[in-house]
Amino acid sequence: MPETSRYRETYAAWQRDPEAFWGEAAKAIDWVTPASRVFAPEEGVYGRWFPGAEVNACHNAVDRHVAAGRGDQAAILYDSPVTGTKRRITYADLLDEVAALAAVLQDLGVGRGDRVVLYMPMVPEALFGMLACARIGAVHSVVFGGFAARELAARIEDAEPKVVLAASCGVEPARVVAYKPLLDEACRLSAHKPEACLILQRPQAPAGMAEGRDRDWAQAVAAAREAGRSAPCVPVAATDPLYVLYTSGTTGKPKGVVRDTGGYLVALAWSMQNLYGVAPGETYWCASDVGWVVGHSYIVYGPLLHGCTTVLYEGKPVGTPDAGAFWRVVAETGAVALFTAPTALRAVKKEDPEARLMAGHDLSRFRALFLAGERADPDTVAWAERALGVPVIDHWWQTETGWPIAANPVGLGALPVKHGSPTVAMPGWDVQVLDEAGRPVPADTMGTIAIRLPLPPGALPTLWRQDARFRESYLATYPGYYNTSDAGFLDEDGYVSVMGRTDDIINVAGHRLSTGGMEEVLASHPAVAECAVIGIRDALKGEAPCGFVVLKAGAAQAPDVIERELVALVRERIGPVAAFRIALTVGRLPKTRSGKILRGTMKKIADGETWTVPPTIEDPAVLEEIGGALRERGLG
Helix, strand or coil, X not given: CCCCCCHHHHHHHHHHCHHHHHHHHHHHCCCCECCCCCEECCCCCCCEECCCCXXXXXXXXXXXXXXXXXXXXXXXXXXXXXXXXXXXXXXXXXXXXXXXXXXXXXXXXCCCCCEEEEXXXXXXXXXXXXXXXXXXXXXXXXXXXXXXXXXXXXXHHHHCCCEEEEECEEECCCCEEECHHHHHHHHHXXXXXXXXXXXXXCCCCCCCCCCCCEEEHHHHHHHHHHCCCCCCCCCEECCCEEEEEECCCCCCCCCEEEEEHHHHHHHHHHHHHHCCCCCCCCEEEECCCCCCHHHHHHHXXXXXXCCCEEEEECCCCCCCCCCCHHHHHHHHHCCCEEEECHHHHHHHHHHCCCCHHHCCCCCCCCCEEEECCCCCCHHHHHHHHHHHCCCEEECECCCCCCCCCEECCHHHCCCCCCCCCCEEECCCCCEEEECCCCCECCCCCCEEEEEECCCCCCCCCCECCCHHHHHHHHHCCCCCEEEEEEEEEECCCCCEEEEEEHHHEEEECCEEEEHHHHHHHHHCCCCEEEEEEEEEEECCCEEEEEEEEEECCCCCCCHHHHHHHHHHHHHHHCCHHHCCCEEEECCCCCEECCCCECHHHHHHHHCCCCCCXXXXXXXXXXXXXXXXXXXXXXXX
């Protein structure tokens, strides 16, 4: 590793004395009451960070920047190509909006420890709502806007919010999604009834209001301002929840990931400078959604804690209006870094393989592209490196962890890139690869990736009101470790390779094979835009791999020719042991709104099992297309 990077010494400092390391990092946060000690191993399920401390997340994200004389700096740059709207919101503006909304919540009976559910599109008011909850010590739980009524109801029932903050609609490139009827149905289905719903009326689809329960957002905030109401920041314990975020696609009782306040602020502040290499005052863009953990950490709290300008984008990587949308926003906002999902980049590459739409945009301030959310295939990373001429940084984390487990820390000095690897473990994360008996395996050996306890600040301390389920789901399989349920390996340099969920390791005639490795081979074909490999039932071998590929726009060869080439390519690169014989060309892959490919549902279709439409899916019609492609081959 090069001497220009401070990574080795930084990680070693954490290993030598974790409490001293995080105690030093905590100096980046304004505390109402400092912690009595950095870590208490006897508290909680595996220990708690910063016990005895009091803090307020909203003060750290908003008020202190205004007090420091930076009120005129842009806090949020809102860009909505789907509505043709742009808006610049300064830190002073943000403080005014959040303090007034927080007063409205207090007037509706919301106090410290109460829950508030947000059901919002990508509009500034979503951020105002999250920060207003943090301001008064309430616990927010954001549900992706447009989520199905039954799934929203399950989350309302579990979180038991006093108030729901919602918009009348969301706006997609080709349609308007009415949220209010979904919210009304969710409230009807839920055994818990919110006392009030505050509705942001959008002109694209104004909503009818339920008498006695619903309030108009704009009217309520205006009335609070007129009355001179402005809520001050309420100190909360560092170990109190800041939010509960339900993992996507859960069935039965929802699994609510708890994020405690103090440790989260410390971890995010450390990551903005040391991992992302962004300075206060610079513009940082995370092209995610506030409904997901990435949006919580790196649209809202991380950039604002660090005093950055955060970009809030209500649009798509393609189709609003074209595959040059990302580069337009980077140029216009002056973003020095962009964080997006590999699937978004693949969509751009598919529509604009020669990156012609990048031309004409001033990207001179742009320093790095960060990818996370799923495995970044080397072909897509290499394409982006060539097109952009800046580092393309894959990094790996989960809803549960709150911030990256493994990354290439640009702020400490970038390490050599190994395509296919999110690089190395960040301080706080003791990453191990274990066999089925829980024993560490040698370098370059596939196994389950686990994290030695305790987890660092920012990671979940438990699940909402379900300590036993937390232990069973994450800690019981490998005592002393958090089970990531991701499979992969560590190389001799300590680089992590995440090959997929442990469910994506298939057993072909006794050989454990990674579907991620096969996807890497398929993605290397010049005609392939994106792909997915699943294991399907095979009477002889137990399981057999089946590949689905989406071709780039204007692919010259016929699909059946490409399919034969792909089969030969996998046999050449991985060997006959892979038993890879089926490559199917499809128009698109089924994905969640966050861009994750629904491999589990695809496998059920292929195996002829009963399946249901996942509530997180972006477009249910694609599942029938997958079924049709399988039936043409006599599968499913």
